[in-house]
Amino acid sequence: MSEKFKVIINRSKEMWNTGNLNIVDEIFAKNFVNHYPFDPSVRDLDSFKRFVTESRKGMPDLNVTIEDMIAEGDRLACRWVCSGTHEVDFFWHTSNWQKSDMDRRDNLSLRFFGKDC
Secondary structure, three states: OHHHHHHHHHHHHHHHHHOOOHHHHHHOOOOOOOOOOOOOOOOOHHHHHHHHHHHHHHOOOOEEEEEEEEEEOOEEEEEEEEEEEOOOOEOOEOOOOOEEEEEEEEEEEHHHOOOOO
């Protein structure tokens, strides 16, 4: 199961890097409910797709790299870096044409995706 979980995370990275929303339907269950506190307005698949679209409009060169990933069973720990240039106002970010990097660490369960591997 853990290898399949890594595939899902890599597909998620591809979704963020390309903006391909078909990947959302592929890796998330239709009844997905977001519990990630990053943006409370993102509750379901449609609002998540809007979040991805708006994020990529604000940072058209958005790029996610996975620095480290450890999976065991239905749990995964991941360190990833998101970088991009703020070209358009989006969410709480004002465009400043500055490149920024966000270094994140997440501990996820397959339940986050609402889907069983």
